[in-house]
Amino acid sequence: MLKNDYFxxxxxxxxxxxxxxxxxxxxxxxxxxxLYKVDSYVGGYQIKIGSLNLDLSRFxxxxxxxxxxxxxxxxxxxEQQDKxxxxxxxxEVVIRRLLLAGYSDFSVGIENANNGEVYILVPEFLDxxxxxxxxxxxxxxxxxxxKDPNKWSAEVASELISEPSEWVSxxxxxxxxxxxRLIRNTSGQDxxxxxxxxxxxxxxxxxxxxxxxxxxxxxxNGSPQPIAAPVVSQSLVDQPNLDPxxxxxxxxxxxxDYIVQMKNPILSHLNVSVNKGxxxxxxxxxxxxxxxxxxxxxxxxxxxxxxxxKSYGVIGSVSLMLSLILFCxxxxxxxxxxxxxxxxxFVIFYTVxxxxxxxxxxxxxxxxxxxKPRNLAVRQAFSVNIESLKLILVSFLSFAFVFxxxxxxxxxxxxxxxxxxxxxxxxxxxxxxxxxxxxxxGEDEK
Amino acid sequence: xxxxxxxxxxxxxxxxxxxxxSLVLVxxxxxxxxxxxxxKFFIKIFLSASLAFISSLVLLxxxxxxxxxxxxxxxxxxxxxxxxxxxxxxTTMISRYLIHLKNALPKGKRTTSLSDILSDVKKEKRFxxxxxxxxxxxxxxxxxxxxNGRINTLVILLLVSSILSLISCLFILPCFLxxxxxxxx
Numbered sequence: 338m339l340k341n342d343y344f345x346x347x348x349x350x351x352x353x354x355x356x357x358x359x360x361x362x363x364x365x366x367x368x369x370x371x372l373y374k375v376d377s378y379v380g381g382y383q384i385k386i387g388s389l390n391l392d393l394s395r396f397x398x399x400x401x402x403x404x405x406x407x408x409x410x411x412x413x414x415x416e417q418q419d420k421x422x423x424x425x426x427x428x429e430v431v432i433r434r435l436l437l438a439g440y441s442d443f444s445v446g447i448e449n450a451n452n453g454e455v456y457i458l459v460p461e462f463l464d465x466x467x468x469x470x471x472x473x474x475x476x477x478x479x480x481x482x483x484k485d486p487n488k489w490s491a492e493v494a495s496e497l498i499s500e501p502s503e504w505v506s507x508x509x510x511x512x513x514x515x516x517x518r519l520i521r522n523t524s525g526q527d528x529x530x531x532x533x534x535x536x537x538x539x540x541x542x543x544x545x546x547x548x549x550x551x552x553x554x555x556x557x558n559g560s561p562q563p564i565a566a567p568v569v570s571q572s573l574v575d576q577p578n579l580d581p582x583x584x585x586x587x588x589x590x591x592x593x594d595y596i597v598q599m600k601n602p603i604l605s606h607l608n609v610s611v612n613k614g615x616x617x618x619x620x621x622x623x624x625x626x627x628x629x630x631x632x633x634x635x636x637x638x639x640x641x642x643x644x645x646x647k648s649y650g651v652i653g654s655v656s657l658m659l660s661l662i663l664f665c666x667x668x669x670x671x672x673x674x675x676x677x678x679x680x681x682x683f684v685i686f687y688t689v690x691x692x693x694x695x696x697x698x699x700x701x702x703x704x705x706x707x708x709k710p711r712n713l714a715v716r717q718a719f720s721v722n723i724e725s726l727k728l729i730l731v732s733f734l735s736f737a738f739v740f741x742x743x744x745x746x747x748x749x750x751x752x753x754x755x756x757x758x759x760x761x762x763x764x765x766x767x768x769x770x771x772x773x774x775x776x777x778x779g780e781d782e783k
Numbered sequence: 784x785x786x787x788x789x790x791x792x793x794x795x796x797x798x799x800x801x802x803x804x805s806l807v808l809v810x811x812x813x814x815x816x817x818x819x820x821x822x823k824f825f826i827k828i829f830l831s832a833s834l835a836f837i838s839s840l841v842l843l844x845x846x847x848x849x850x851x852x853x854x855x856x857x858x859x860x861x862x863x864x865x866x867x868x869x870x871x872x873x874t875t876m877i878s879r880y881l882i883h884l885k886n887a888l889p890k891g892k893r894t895t896s897l898s899d900i901l902s903d904v905k906k907e908k909r910f911x912x913x914x915x916x917x918x919x920x921x922x923x924x925x926x927x928x929x930x931n932g933r934i935n936t937l938v939i940l941l942l943v944s945s946i947l948s949l950i951s952c953l954f955i956l957p958c959f960l961x962x963x964x965x966x967x968x
Contacts, residue, residue: 401860619858677937681864684941685871728815728878732808736871739804751867 345772356666399676400458402624404617406465408457413606415453430601431472437597469609471594474558476602480509486551501561507544513537529583557595646698653694656773660765678751686758733759801870812878816885831959839951846943865940873948880952897964
């Protein structure tokens with residue numbers, strides 16, 4: 338083998354090992370012998386790179402194939418005139434909230450129109466309790482002050498903040514606040530900016546005078562616990578016309594969720610219940626059956642190649658297997674969801690992968706019978722199909738690009754799986770299969 | 784998806800946009816492959832490819848309605864997924880046929896008679912073999928799925944879509960090419 342060939346072989350081995358580690362679930366490794374002790378695990382890693390948290394512990398599956406949790410929102414005292422219309426608008430608000438908060442793998446609908454019930458189906462990999470609090474919050478806000486501001490001191494601060502009976506309303510509510518923004522200062526710190534209406538600003542100025550160096554609290558969604566309790570500074574008292582900015586002392590994610598709730602308010606009070614472990618919409622065994630059938634299909638194609646092309650068939654099968662593992666690893670890394678659409682997209686990807694491997698092997702075997710030099714036959718076998726492959730890749734990528742702006746919900750996984758498949762096809766055809774045939778396809782007869 | 788929806792399948796907003804996009808793709812393929820040939824020749828190929836695609840789409844609509852009738856309504860996402868599969872697979876097949884056709888055309892001529900080439904293309908067994916492998920996967924999928932109540936519908940729809948894609952490029956497209964060869968004489 339040439340130096341270049343060694344490099345290619347090492348690169349492929351490295352990629353293969355890496356892909357296997359990504360695809361594997363968490364497997365504990367426990368050895369307790371006299372010589373050495375091991376208590377570790379392989380696969381299912383959770384990698385943190387900066388703010389990015391890569392969870393490789395499992396493949397993500399949609400509610401349709403794997404089931405999940407069902408959140409029921411029941412409208413309290415539901416006696417609306419037009420029940421259907423009211424619930425439809427509630428469904429719209431819930432969908433808007435979830436989309437704005439960055440969720441996409443859910444379905445929302447009316448559970449029981451007479452009882453005023455709306456359901457949200459969420460897959461297992463999403464936190465249903467977090468979603469429950471996001472969708473059920475009314476979007477209300479209230480600013481409170483201490484009942485006895487003289488009690489305030491640094492020593493008793495946390496005790497006072499967590500005690501609801503110590504706080505009284507200032508009369509500043511949702512009607513007085515035009516907007517609440519999350520901004521970032523020059524040193525990279527998150528800040529809350531309160532923007533009052535003119536009437537709200539007057540009320541705020543009024544109570545500000547009495548609480549210099551004392552806190553006020555911001556309570557949202559009727560909760561007795563504040564999301565922030567900032568201390569009023571001298572600069573704010575001196576310039577009361579400025580919009581107050583709060584630095585630190587709050588959970589950024591809680592504020593983000595509240596901003597979504599504030600912009601999409603719900604007028605009624607909602608009771609929330611969560612049913613854990615709801616069955617898959619397409620039946621309990623859908624995913625298992627699907628994986629089994631795909632594995633059988635892959636095995637059949639390997640047998641077909643081996644019987645038809647002998648040693649070249651084995652090479653083709655091995656390179657197909659490596660490409661599939663690489664595809665699965667990328668699927669997991671990009672956190673794509675297994676659902677009906679991604680399964681169908683996988684079938685297209687594998688079919689094209691199979692066809693082009695078949696075409697190359699067919700060309701090589703027909704060239705071998707015409708006693709062409711092997712290197713020339715391999716080169717020709719790959720070059721003859723390039724035009725066809727290019728057109729298919731163009732259609733895959735343009736299809737995905739155009740419809741990524743158009744399609745919604747779970748359909749987008751069809752397109753993302755397609756793009757991933759196109760990348761793997763390019764790698765398989767131009768690098769993996771070619772290298773394998775060059776390395777293991779045998780030498781020219783001298 | 785219930786049968787009532789299937790009746791509007793062709794004119795469904797999503798399906799219609801997929802159809803238009805697929806036709807644009809076919810136009811791009813034809814331009815990339817046959818831009819050196821005469822305009823009449825180019826139109827002949829493009830019209831045949833587009834009509835082959837549209838005819839198989841009509842067949843697909845009837846097949847889906849038939850499957851829906853047999854299985855008393857088909858899940859909405861099954862139909863959309865299978866339709867997306869069909870659009871991609873059938874445009875892929877058509878592009879492959881057109882490349883095959885282009886390779887069979889005599890070099891250096893701007894106009895040529897298609898009727899001589901079409902019989903050569905038909906004789907080319909390799910072209911048909913290219914697709915045999917794809918059927919293996921589909922077949923095994925169906926064997927497993929057929930035993931599982933509701934899920935088999937998805938496999939039937941995918942199978943119907945792939946068979947229609949094959950029919951559109953192996954039978955309907957050559958028929959249209961022959962027809963337009965006579966019409967544009």
